[in-house]
Amino acid sequence: MTVAASTRGRSKGLVLTAMIFAVAMTFIDQTIVSIAAPTVQHDLGLSSSGIQWAINAYLLSLAALFAFGGRLADTVGHRTMVVVGVIIFAAASALCGATPHGSGAEAWLVAFRAVQGLGGAIMFPAAIAIVVATFDLRSRGRALALFFGLAGGLTAIGPIAGGYLIQWTWRAIFWINIPVALIALALIAISKPVTEHRPAPIDYRGLALIVGGVGLSVFGFQQSALWGWGNPAIEICIIIGVLLLAVFCAVELRTESPLINVHIFGNRAFAVENIILLIAMMAFIPVFFFASVYGQIALAEKATTASLLILYFFLGFVVCAQIGGRMLDRIGAKRPVVLGCALAAVGFFLWGQHSTTLSAGAQTIWIIIAGAGMGLMLGQANTDAINRASRYSYGEATGITQTVRNYGASLGFAILGTILISDFRSKITGSLISRGVPGPAAAAQAAKIAQLQGGSGNISAIPGFIRADFAAATRDVLYGMAIIMAVAAAVALRGLRRGVQQDIAQPADVAEQVPQVPGRERGIRTGDL
Template identity: 35%
Template sequence: MNPRRWLVLVAMTGSLSMIMLDQTVVSVALPSMARELPLTPHGQQWVVNAYVLAIAALVALGGKAADLLGRPRAFQIGVTLFFLASAGCAGAWDTASIIAFRALQGAGAALMMPVSATIVLAVFPEAERGRVMALYAGISQVFLALGPLVGGLLTEYVTWRAVFLLNVPVGLATLALVAVATVPNLPVPGSRIGVGDAALVVPGLALVTLGIQQLAGWGAPSVALLVAGAGLVAWFTVRQLRAADPLIHLRLFADRGFTGDAVVMGLVQFGLLGIVLYSSIYLQELLGFGPMAAGLAALPLILPLTLAAQVGGRWFDRAGVRAPVLVGMAVCTVGIVAWLLALPGLTYTWQVPGMVLVGVGLGLTLSPTNTDALGRVPDAERSQASGVVQTVRQLGGTLGVAVIGSVVLGLGPALPGRTGTADAIAAGFGVAAGAFALAVLAGFLLLGAARTAPAPAP
């Protein structure tokens, strides 16, 4: 047992929190960024989407890089790239530069994400993993929801550029903690990254997402992009199933429980990123909240998530994954429906009950699914398993922003005025509600009732 395992937990939780924060921290800052750079509505969407898309497209490479280079070394390279790209975002001068640096941030995050959870699991005994992963995942999800508050504070009292500069000292502190904790660097012999596979999956996912995002405005060209992207992903899938050493271990999906965990996380991320982005825009553009007030308005989502995450981790230790996930996703579904019904009224107070329920549901769901998925494979395969899970999860988030954005932007011009825009955002929340309801169904069909058997000792 690593005597410095709690330092490891702090470093890995800090890194994941930094990644999650940057998925939503810009949402409150977007109106200020749009005025200064300037950004069109689609440009604003791509400031969010470029980051998540890069993670989705490259996180599988991150899992392979951990096998090739060793987990700590791959993690350190990712952290370095992340905070350097963050400094680039802070100095962005136009639409193209901010989107490019956001994509580089995503590439750094893709190196960090698959290995951070596996490093944590490797240094803690199996009996402590539910509780420890509840801290790891729960705190990071708090930062996902806390993004609008942090972004609001910095945008209103400093500048939107400080939103990105915040990552530089956090990244340096994380590197220092990893060095002090002395995590063993053990590459997997014979590992390699297939260039041909990477050349299929990265543009394939990018084309699918771009096609979905532009469906409302491009028509036939967007359908062509979708078909081309789907073709590349299908070709990639066939190659992976035939390969002796695949880039993404698709055979992991033969385990129904692993598939259920991945599907639930993908569906949650699909709905979550869209509602965080458009709720911040709703508060500022329709209710007239300033950046600071819009950030504070997210507290009814943040605080319940924080508390429920700890409950979810302990519940998993006692009963397994199915019960907390089914209850959590059912609560999420009820909460998002209550939230969307309150949106057309243009009153913040009526939204609070729905936000609280969504926060509770997310807290109960996210830690158990992640812990269960990685607990189903031996330590040697966890980097790959984590890469697969994060690919599904981040692809879900990317597609969620694209689909919900298409609904909101597509309906907005047809429903002019403040009430019409609120109705359009409510329709986008309806798509998120559908994703949460599907997660309930997926959990019921795929997740076992009993606790997963302990993974082989590292």
């Protein structure tokens, strides 16, 4: 190997490392806040719906702005937008950690969590584009496998790291992003990744439609626990949100330079895989929050111990992700996706059945099985979707799948969070009435407890009947996840075709421009969480 070739190799490795550090924050923050939720909620005096908004605002912002971030990066420059995204993300993290006490705490935290999502939406697609541009076709698959594998694996580390960080202060779960951001900026400055950009009009009309559609549809579900389904504002928000998304699709079909190329959904397999991802993500990201809160409230465990529930989930996930990846290469996506969805449905259902025993040991095997099912299907559905759209750019296909995934996670979080609060309130009301509390007083007290307001912060002091009621409400959430995954299995069984995908032939000049993820280079499957 010549000195020049060796230097180029080191330079490419440095660019890849810089991009991994840049996106690491976005993966960590999908889950790290979940484990600290009870602590943050008590310290700041947030309502239960408020802490859920603090988590969901991040996912919602990613879903609504990811496509915009990709187009902005193509227009302004990928390296520029990675740097801008990292700075925005780090600054928002610092401000989340500096959330003041008082009546404005909830609005402050939710707002800057949304700004974190903005930073991630700007940074992530630009980072992928830099990795794709840095590596040639022969080495790109391995580079992307490492990129998604290391960065995506941090999703699992988030809750575990959070459990230890909050022993010092819950604010550290946000401040940990600052040194990561500084390292990323330093590596970018040293490696100087070379990128090109092409000035083009930005589809602001499409941006307004997708932000409004995603925001209103999720807002309606999220607020239903507080406002009640009898409030017409709930139905109005959801209906208008869905209509805006439908209008967005219609407008994008006729837009010369669209925010999202919806023509790609003409590829039936790509469309089916994205439907599966939308459904599955309604359970995948929310489970971290619900498992963390369940462990601390129902089981009365410390955050570090409660994080073991998530560790069990990822144990099953990681092992079966490897198995699913080999199945994808050998027999195609249908079998691992169908089996994975079905296995996850069974795991969530049996986990729910055993959640009311208030024994972590009785649930461990079912948690592992639920994680195993998700591992078997999730990466394979994602990889197959991108490979099915191989006549389009890798970045464009990835941008669409990430938008769909984050929207699914936001929607699932809102719906399942509503189920949790409503069921918890109903069960507490019944428990209080059975203890002689008059109906109206029981309902009022249950509403306050269901929002977990005014607690002492000492989780171990929570009365046993309230712990049992919370476990029962969590059981219903897990049953909901089982239904979600059963629906995903049905869609996969009916919509996917058997067999290994064949590469789509392309002209030589197009093949050099359109990055592929062929054959054995589908390594992104196991780490693309």
